[in-house]
Amino acid sequence: MIKSVLLGATLALAPLTVAAQQVTLTSETTTPGSTPHYIDSTLAAVLDSTGVATLQITEGATLTNSVQAVAEGRLDMAPAPLILPFLLSRGIGPYSGVGPDKGAELAANLRVIFFNAGSAQMLGYYNSNPIEDIRDMSGKRIWNGPPRGAALTSGRAMIQLLSGLKDGEGYEGVQSAWPDAVSTITGGGVDAWTIPEGLPSGREITIASAGGITIHDVPSDLLASKLGQQILKAPGHAPYSVPIEDFRNAYAGNDITVVVDDDSFDSFATAFGQIVPAGMDEQLVYDIVTAFLEGEERFLTGSPRGPFARISFGDIDGVSQGACGAVQIKMHPGAIRAYEAAGHTIADYLRP
Known part of the structure; x- marks a missing residue:
């Protein structure tokens, strides 16, 4: 993992007395180029420029571990695929070693400060080695996620939905850590890949x-x-739908064909929910989220993926965010x- 402190130029120019008032928070996020990384790096800049906090971010983290670290109080903040708190609360999947009792106790220590759902599951392949029928992928080698975690669960679900096949039963699932995903795919070792991706x-x-x-x-129909x-x-x-022209325009100039x-x-x-420990100071969280909401334009315009990141800047009903149920x-x-x-x-369901 790559550790970096994301600081804005404002801090360097601010008086030392102001800098001294800033709280330093620790955070982990995904690899650069992903939607969570964009949101976290932008949040760090917003919090820094408003004098609310300095966010020290470790990049390329495995969010399965990050969620547990926040729950245990070893980390102040992380982006959490919402399936992970669900699995932790039951002590199953990647948290089977934690157990149901401890898992429920840890999950109860997690709180969300805002939501997003900007990564849509998709299937891809090289045109030089096409999948002739996405409903028949028997015998194929398919990269379907990292070795464990939410993305792997979603990747396996995607292939089962498209072709009715389970990993190891009809097709061979290939996994690698996020930093190695691109090289594994471009190296020619797989026939296709399925990844939750932001746009673009x-x-x-x-x-490509x-x-x-x-x-x-x-x-x-599927x-x-x-x-x-x-x-x-x-x-x-959570449901995901983008007008096809907007989707294709996001990839204009690249050799990417989109089929719908x-x-x-x-x-x-x-x-996703941006999580913090339940015991984090209420005024600090209020200041963080206030700065986040006031920085809406920066989040939406700071990257081509901003308008498609589905960050929760308005009313929160819980259902649209995948957080009710x-x-x-x-x-x-x-x-x-x-x-x-x-x-x-805010939906009553989301109130502690």
């Missing part, structure tokens, strides 16, 4: 630089099927106060 995805653009690629959404609806409503997922069966790119999103997670009181002070509503 720097990773897909990098992959080695040769033209095609990416697919989920066909409408998304509307019983399994498709189960996946849409599964813990950590209607006028939109439809899939399921990986629902099986996922049992609450918002921090300081965050609720900041949203309400800005004139927004």
Whole structure:
């Protein structure tokens, strides 16, 4: 992992007395080029420029570990795919070693300060080695995520939805750590890949630089099927739909073909919540979220992916954010106060 302190020029020019008042917080995030990394790096700049806090970020983290670190109080903040608090609360999946009792205790120590759902699951392959029928991927080698965690769960769900196959039963799933994902794919060791991607995805653009690629959404009949609806409503997922022209325009100038069966790119999103420990100071959280909300334009315009990141700057109903249902997670009181002070509503379900 790469550790960096993301500081703005404002701090360097500010009086020392102001700098001394800033709280230093620790955070972990994903690799550069991802939606969580963009949000976290922008948040760090916003908090720095407003004098609220200095955010020390470790990049390229495995969020499975980051979520547990926040729950244990060893880390102040992290972006959490919402399936991870769900799994932690039950002590299953990557948290099976924690156990259900301890897992429930740890999960109860997590609070969300804002949400986003900007990463849509998609399938890709090189045009030089095309998948002739995405509903028949038997015998293929498919990169479907890192060795464990939310992305792997979603990747396996995608291939099962498209072709009815399970990892190791009909196709060979290939996993590697996030920093090695692109090299694993461009190295020619797989026939296809499925990844939750923001729009536009720097990773897909990098992959396409080695040769033209095609990416697919989920066909409408499959998304509307019983399994498709189960996946849409599964813990950590949220609906995702972008007009196809907007989607294609985001990749204009790159050798990327986008295939859909209607006028939109439809899939399921990986629902995220920015998490902090439940015991974080309420006034500090209020100040953080107030700065976040006031920095909306910076988040939306600071990157081409900003308008598609689905960051929660308005009312929060819980359903749109993938946080009502099986996922049992609450918002921090300081965050609720900041949203309400800005004139927004929060679903009762999300109140602690």
